[in-house]
Amino acid sequence: MSTQAREVPAGAPLLAARGLVKSYGRTEALRGAALDLYAGEILAVSGASGSGKSTLLHCLSGIVRPDAGSVSYGREQLDRLPEERLSELRRTEFGVVFQFGQLIPELPVIDNVALPLLLAGVPRAEAHVRADAWLERFGVRGQRELRPGEMSGGQVQRAALARALVTDPRIVFADEPTGALDSLGGEQVMTALAHTARETHTAVVLITHDAQVAAYADREVRLHDGAVQESPMLPQAVSHDH
């Protein structure tokens, strides 16, 4: 079932949003936002506070349904999928990282990172081996037995990246992943995320208000008042023919 969405015709976007509208009460967070995300690219979504960045990420990742408009993922339309299928996609094909890692404070890091695999039915021993490999990759395997409260902010975020990537997702959604870190910690998190995404050909939607973070992306779209601001055409850093 999950392979269905992976069949993306050559040159077509992996994820495509059109005319997204979303209101919370009288506040219109999105007013017709549209964007394309291609396989393996890192796309920064920037904009001022209140421009709709986080709401856009929630709609793109199927966390909330838009009031109007569509989000296509391969052959599936997220805004029309039953909740069951949406949560399966979020478990298997999408990884999410927030500003504060949102790891479970009571669990050691190794169990936090293995959790998405355990939920997907992977046996515990195998889940731990795979989780350890990701912790190693992000330089926090030495902290595997610690609880999130016993680690630095940068270590927690790198563990959160490990948890987002442990299921080999096609897309990682990162909402201000360095927002709570100092500049050196932020640089380490962004370097780890960008290198890994490129090596594993994982697409990343990177929400940020920080231009130095957005500069890790292959391209950038800017939100203004809930819509994507038109930008002049610039040469693309990645080819879209895969």
Add this chain to the structure above:
Amino acid sequence: MSTRHVLLGLLAGGPSHGYDLKRRYDDRFPQARPLAYAQVYTTLQRLVRDGLADVEGTESDGGPERTLYRSTAEGASELIRWAGEITPPAPFVTNEIFAKVVVSILVDDAVDPAAVLREQRAAHMARMRELTAVKTGPGVDLTTVLSADYALAHLDADLRWMNTTAARLSTLTAEVTAA
């Protein structure tokens, strides 16, 4: 950047010739504006004229003859004075972008100041992506990382200023056109 002081600093380690100094300068400051050979030789001659450096002799190594320079005692104390001196923060930098925004407002509908800022922002971001790629490349040394960081922080400062200005364009337009 004071080329004469940086060259004096490179001479502090021992006598050297112009070609070698240029090569070491480019290694030390990989993101800086490249130093032309002619500028190296002119600067060395001025250092000699001012008593801060001296000609040590020549060497040929089978190739063309090269003049070796060395730092003098005056050169060494001038270098220490310069390195310990506070660099004045420059609050009134020439801001070409701001000038273009104001001119765009003055010429009315011919140029859209918002578009000027958007396009400048895109160009700044493109340069920031290039610098980020440089500093995260394989096997990159800390000198390169720190040089790229310096440029990135300055471009980021420009961008923040552009964002604030873009958000206040209508007030600025009213102010400029009323004056």
